[in-house]
Amino acid sequence: MSVAQKDYKKVTVKTLSDMKAHGEKISMLTAYDYTMATIVDGAGIDVILVGDSASNVMAGYQTTLPITLDQMIYHASSVVRGVNRALIVVDLPFGSYQSDPKEALRSAIRIMKESGAHSIKVEGGKEIKESIKRILNAGIPVMGHLGLTPQSIYKFGTFSVRAKEEEEAEKLKADALLLQKAGCFAIVLEKVPAKLAKEVAESLDIPVIGIGAGNGVDGQVLVLHDMIGMTKEFHPRFLRRYLNLYEDMTTAISQYVDDVKSVDFPSDKEQY
Ligand code: KIV
Numbered sequence: 001m002s003v004a005q006k007d008y009k010k011v012t013v014k015t016l017s018d019m020k021a022h023g024e025k026i027s028m029l030t031a032y033d034y035t036m037a038t039i040v041d042g043a044g045i046d047v048i049l050v051g052d053s054a055s056n057v058m059a060g061y062q063t064t065l066p067i068t069l070d071q072m073i074y075h076a077s078s079v080v081r082g083v084n085r086a087l088i089v090v091d092l093p094f095g096s097y098q099s100d101p102k103e104a105l106r107s108a109i110r111i112m113k114e115s116g117a118h119s120i121k122v123e124g125g126k127e128i129k130e131s132i133k134r135i136l137n138a139g140i141p142v143m144g145h146l147g148l149t150p151q152s153i154y155k156f157g158t159f160s161v162r163a164k165e166e167e168e169a170e171k172l173k174a175d176a177l178l179l180q181k182a183g184c185f186a187i188v189l190e191k192v193p194a195k196l197a198k199e200v201a202e203s204l205d206i207p208v209i210g211i212g213a214g215n216g217v218d219g220q221v222l223v224l225h226d227m228i229g230m231t232k233e234f235h236p237r238f239l240r241r242y243l244n245l246y247e248d249m250t251t252a253i254s255q256y257v258d259d260v261k262s263v264d265f266p267s268d269k270e271q272y
Contacts, residue, residue, distance in 0.1 A: 009085065011046050011085060011086055011087040013087065013119065013185040013186070015046070015087070016046070016047070016087065016186055016207050017185070017206070017207070019218070019219075020205070020206070020207040020218045025219050025220070026046050026186075026207055026209055026218055026219025027044075027045050027047070028045065028046060028047035028048070028049055028089075028209055028219055028220065028221035029047075029048065029049070029221065029222060029223075029227065030049045030050070030051040030054075030224045031049075031082075032058050032078070032079065033058075033075065033079065033082075034078045034081050034082040035082065036082075037080075037081075037082030038082035040086070040224065041082060041083040041084055041086045044085075045086050046086060046087065047086055047088075047089060047219075048086045048087070048088050048089070049090075049091070049221060050072065050075050050076040050089070050091065050115075050117065051121075051223065052064040052067050052091040052093050052094070052151070053150075053223050054075050055067035055093075057223060057231065063150065063153055063154075064093070064094060064150045064153075065094045065095075065151060065153075065154075067093045067094075068093060069092075069093055069110060069111075071093075072090060072092075072093050072111065073110060073114045073115050076088070076090045076111060076116075076117045077115040079115075079117070080115055080116040087118050088117040088118045088119070089117070089118070089119045089120065090111050090115060090117045090121065091120070091122075092104070092107050092108060092120050092121065092122050093151075097128065097131050097135075098124075098127075100131070101134035102134070104122075104128070104131035104132075105131075105134045105135055105138055108135045108138070108140050109138065109140070112140055118141065119140065119142065119143060120135065120140060120141075120142060121142070121143040121144070121188065122135075122142060122143075122144065122145065123146075123149035123150070123152065124144075124145070124149060124152075125144070125146060125174070125175025125178055125179060126174070126175055132144070132179070132182050132184065133182055133183075136182065136183045136184075141185045143184060143186045143187065143188065144175075144176075144179035144186070145190065146175055146179070146188070146192075147162045147163060147172065147188075147189045147190040147213065148161070148212075149190070159191070160191075161192065161193065161212070162190075162191055162192050163192045163196055164193060169196050172189075172192065172196065172200070173196075173199070173200060176189075176200045176203075176208070177203070177204070179206075180204050180205065180206050184206060186206050186207040186208070187200075187204070187206065187207075187209070188209050188210075188221060189201075189208055189209070189210050189211075189217060190211045190212060191211065191212040191236075191238070192212075192213050193214075194213060194214020194215070194216060195214075195216075197210050197213035197216060197217050198214060198216025198217065201216060201218050202216070212236060212237070212238035213238075222239065226239050226241070227239070227240065227241060227242050227243075228241070229241040229242070229244040229245045230245045230249075231246070232246045
């Protein structure tokens with residue numbers, strides 16, 4: 001039995017630290033609503049991320065930029081009501097923390113107070129150091145996010161792998177250390193070379209959770225709707241699909257349409 005399952009009824013930031021110390025990998029998935037959160041938590045996930053990928057997955061936007069703080073709080077509070085065990089991390093959305101540390105703290109406090117989640121996540125390193133410190137000083141645990149940071153997609157211009165060149169890799173390593181020193185409890189590394197991600201994970205005491213960052217890190221995160229095959233057009237190399245729900249649901253719904261039209265449904269047994 002895993003360290004987390006044996007020793008902890010509820011996963012906390014300390015659990016994650018213990019897991020890294022014991023060499024136990026951390027499992028993390030996104031969820032944005034109550035029903036999915038109950039399933040993901042019941043299946044034994046360690047961390048649930050209420051990601052701003054809700055902007056894409058739930059609202060159909062092309063990027064994560066449009067989602068608002070109020071919308072994130074709505075998603076987070078729905079998730080909180082469905083979770084017993086996992087640690088819940090909520091993304092601070094674009095525009096809610098970059099302008100100044102006081103606004104960052106206000107946004108983080110709203111997430112914690114109004115949703116009941118356990119921690120927040122922010123994208124970036126040195127540039128947002130003061131905001132991170134301010135949030136941590138208020139006793140709110142912070143997860144960092146480096147590498148491909150989707151809130152900066154218009155700066156990058158592409159979703160391709162980050163930090164392949166020496167200069168960007170060095171900045172990423174320095175930022176990772178800075179986040180650890182500032183007091184972040186973990187870092188997500190998105191879409192960076194596996195060798196670099198492993199080096200970062202090995203150099204830090206806090207857990208490094210990867211997405212498209214290879215298996216040398218301390219845990220993995222995926223967007224739930226991608227890993228259960230509900231999204232159709234997204235095929236990055238790092239994604240493993242465990243189900244093909246888009247097709248399965250289409251088949252089931254087509255069958256329902258046929259059954260309604262042919263008056264096969266409801267049958268005698270399905271009425272009062
Ligand atoms: O918003 C999100 O889902 C994320 C993950 C991709 C790590 O930040």
